[in-house]
Amino acid sequence: MGFMASRIFKGRTIALGVAVGWTALAFGTLTALPSPASANEVYYRASLATPVGAEGQNVISGVLWACKGNACIGTKGRSRPVIECTRLARKHGPIAEFSAAGTALESEDLARCNA
Secondary structure (H helix, E strand, O other), rough: OOOHHHHHHHHHHEEEEEEEHHHHHHHHHHOOOOOOOOOOOOOOEEEOOOOOOOOEEEOOOOOOEEEOOOEEEEOOOOOHHHHHHHHHHHHOOOEEEEEEEEEEEHHHHHHHHHO
């Protein structure tokens, strides 16, 4: 490869790297999970049977959960509510109440959640 071809190849490689970097940065910014602090973003509400040891936020299968004491709120997930309830129960223990978009789980679904 000649000197000029080498410089062109190197320049294109740098440009490609910059383009990929900016794309990754923009994509990461657009897909970042929002904080569930806003009432508009809260989709799930749960009451835990036992309070969490340390309050805070965590992501469980794509749902951002914020828990404090016995209460947890979460952003909307891609699975059925009983599945999201089960995932939360695995992380924080038995669930006393669980609702999705204001609709509470039926008692048999809540039992499956805690099984």
